[in-house]
Amino acid sequence: MPIDGIDVQIQSLISGANLDTQKKIGEEDEADHARKVAEKKIAEKKETLKSSNFNREVFQKQSNLEGRMRQIIGGAAGQDAADALKDWQNNGQLQSKLTEAQKNMFREAMAQNPKKGAETARAMTDVSKQPGFDKAIKTSQQMGTVQEGLIKNPNAEKQISQLLQNRFMKAPKSDAQAKNSFLRFGLQQTQKGNLDAVKKAGDMLGTMSKTNVGKTAQRAGINMAQRTGDPKSMQNVDKFLQNPDVSKMPAFARTKSTELLAKADGKEEVKEGFEQLASDNKFKAQTAQNKGRFFATIGTGRPSEFRAITDKALVALQDPSFPKRAGQVGKFLNKMSNEVQKGGANAVDPEKLIKSSKKSDLPTPPKLESTSELDDEEAARARSRNRSKVMQFFTKLQRTYEDGEKKLNSAKYLEDVNALQNLREAGEIDVSMLSSEEQAYVTERQQALNDKLSNVRNLQRQRSRELRTKRMPPAKRRARAAARRAIGRQPKYFNPNVGKQSGTQAFTRKAVNAGQPQSFTQPIRNIGGGGSIDQQVANAVSQLGEGPITPQIAGQVAATIAQQVAQQVAAQITEQLLFRGSPAPLTQAQPMAKEMSTSDTQQGKVDGWGIPRTFERDLGGVRNTAVRPKGEIDSEPTYDDLANEVYRGRTIVKDQTSIRGADELFITKWKELSKAEMALLKNLGWTQLEWDTKDSPAAKWPIAMGRPFANLNPTQRESVRKLGFSPHDWDGRVQAFTTGKNA
Known part of the structure; x- marks a missing residue:
């Protein structure tokens, strides 16, 4: 029966119920919006009141503090305190190095205990008059550390003066952060009476500043002193820097080795290994960059493995086949670093790494076959x-x-020329297996190629002189490095604003059932049951009972009718699809192939009569074995299978009502999202930075937002469903903004 045959009264009830439902949804949306606006205003009002109360308290506290300072200057706490406070305020060296917060800290201490505050003020004044104070204290953090120590203990003036006289504190190349940490360390150890540790730390840092060691090594050294407090460790680092071979190393290598020794807590065995490496003749012959990379490679391992990795590097250097070219040494260090990161020191095989680093792009000389002890025909083939x-x-x-020559002619930067340092002569060919004419040909070709190589090397030197002042910009260097990455690596993000429609517009556009979760996990059951539509409608109306028909009752009728109509239409479509997609009847060729495959199977290289034959298809034989058709197991899941799959992974969202619709979700900041919404978006690759900048011109969206539903993994498909998108709706929105350049 056609669907148009439904009674007119039932149709009017259905349409009336739909109109009432739409009005009710609109009223609920307006009420919900008004409620949220009111909640936002209340939250802003509370924040304003809280801020005003805080500002009022700060102002009141500041006013009371200033009043207390005026009282002390007026002599309320005694003339001694008044004079000390005046001297502190009039000291330009102190006031220029203290921040307002640090000044308030001293004022609060003075207000709480004027007598102790007066002693602190006099101590700070005396410290500022020490020779070299301006060289030792250059930042507000350092001055704040000195003030904090004197506030706690005004009698620490002598110890602080001694710390400020240290060579490291006055050195112009000392790191400011390391100086501040040294001041804190000195005050703490002085209170404990550990003066030896303070002296050793000062000597170590002083040697660092004298040998021009970088800030990373200085910070690592003071961190080691704070971590261990062992004078022996500090003494080992100090002695290491005084080693003649270490002092002759480039600045980067010296800084990196000192940093690693400090990270290893100044162990004696690590120190000895580094000194052996620095004194090795092959190590001394390396370039300045490779010397630093040796220690950087050691630093890729754990501190407990530094000595073992150093021994591996020494074994490689002592190998006679260790590469001599700087490029090959750099390749060796790269491979060694990768092995250390993967499996530690035990995974490093120096001999294997040396062989792999010496591989060149040049072709290897061929190994020729011998023609001795061969007949004439085989010898001719071998020749x-x-x-x-x-x-x-x-x-x-x-x-x-020729390729090297082309690259040299088109080179724009010095790095392009330096990348062609591996052009050299190829190995010699063993021509003992060749005839005299062939040997003459080999000699002629070798001479021609040697002349070609000589011309290319001359061109290389010329281009190197021309481009010696033209270096590659850092941005271009990074772009080239990115282009050399592994082919096939999938990008993590893409720009959603280069298509006809932006990503936000596509995912927030009004669509049927947009923002409503769709269930695809319940298959249709009892298809075709229930009789005709007239009978189904009559049964539904008979169950309503007596009385007036309300919109709720009409809605129940509409739902019942829609369900029955959908089942009947689905049954008809399924029947047509099954009839249209049924397999064709078997032809006569199929049973024949089956019979041939059972009777004429291959039994070897001899046929049934004992005559040697071949049954291989490539040699003229006929393949009589029937090809087995793909079974159900080999078939890939269809789109309907993915849409109707049952998610069996971890529970992502327990309460579906906590997920907002797409229109509201895409205008919400990351911090305002619920935990469930954050979890769903993280499954699709979103982070806070990408989510908050998703509407900017340079936005980067996760690659999952541009993939069809069938290409997502099970967790991502479940997240899409929880966000309220059906598979068909998701694919439509993805297609809307991935046309054009985004395709």
């Missing part, structure tokens, strides 16, 4: 193969030189 190998080798070598 033919040898000639082919030799010609291929020379052709590849010539192309390598």
